[in-house]
Amino acid sequence: MSARELTAQEFLDGAFVANDVFDLRPDYRVLLIVVEGIKGSPSNDASEKLLVQAEASAVQLLSGTAVQDLPHIASWREAYRAFGAKPQRTRNSLEALTRRAEKGLPRINALTDIYNAISVLHQVPIGGEDFDQYRGSPQLVRARGDENFDAVASGEVVMEHPEVGEVVWRDDEGVTCRRWNWRQGRRTGLSDETSTAYFIFDCLDPMTNEELTAAGDALIAALGEMDSDLTTTSRLITRD
Structure with missing residues (x-):
């Protein structure tokens, strides 16, 4: 079933x-926002x-601490x-993004720029x-290894498969993001035609739920400055 057939709340x-x-x-x-x-x-x-x-925030954070x-x-x-990935x-x-911010974050489009900035901030x-x-x-699962993940390599669209046990975001058709939050797929990527966006805020300790909520609120506020007619729906998922 296409997400178009679901309300944001049903999704x-x-x-x-x-x-x-x-x-x-x-x-x-994880905080999910549509x-x-x-x-x-x-x-x-x-x-x-x-x-x-x-960018200024990243410079300050890294002034006395290595990024890792x-x-x-x-x-x-x-x-x-x-889960077996090598973070280096x-x-x-x-x-x-934090590593890149010191030398300058990418400028892609307003939507992507805003959520990248909120991520670093x-x-x-x-x-x-x-x-x-x-x-x-969306589903966050450990991969079987045979799921499809459509990516771009050297300018060409290629079909990849995650490693067995890898943590992936997926939907009913295939993987949408590999290694938890490493690399997003091409099929569900934002574009200039996107009218409804779905945001995923992945959270681990020491970030608190209050800090997580504040990040989501900051994104909604920033998008609202561009357009006051937005509708937002959110859900927080925890083990409990």
Whole structure:
């Protein structure tokens, strides 16, 4: 079933995290947010302001601490090792952005720029996806190894498969993000035609639920500055 046939609430109600993922990290929590009514926009003054703030924040964070020793990044490195990934080779999205922020974050489009900036500012991995491209609700599971993941390599679309036991986000059609929050797939990626976006905030200790909620609120507020007619629906999933 296409996500277009589901309301945002039905989509989120159907989302789940598998028990064997929680077994890896019982402290894992995820905030899922669907934002409807988005109008695509190139990078603009509002997104640029946030990116500049995020770049300055990263410089300050790294002034006396190595990136791998920042508390939230270190926690994700431990999580990657728990399912067999090598974090020095496949960096979680938060680490990749924080490392890049010192020299300048990418300018892609307003929607992507904003969630990248919020990720760095609040030190939480965030994924942004096109709601309408989903088949059914999202699932965070440990991979069998035969699932399809459509990616781009050297400018060409290629079909990959996750490793057995790898933590992946998926829907009814295939994997949408590999290694928890390392690499998003092409099929569900945001585009200039995206009108409903789905955001994933992955959280581990030492981040608190209050800090996680604040990050989600910051994203909603930033998007609201661009368009006041947005509708948002959210759900927090924890082991409890």
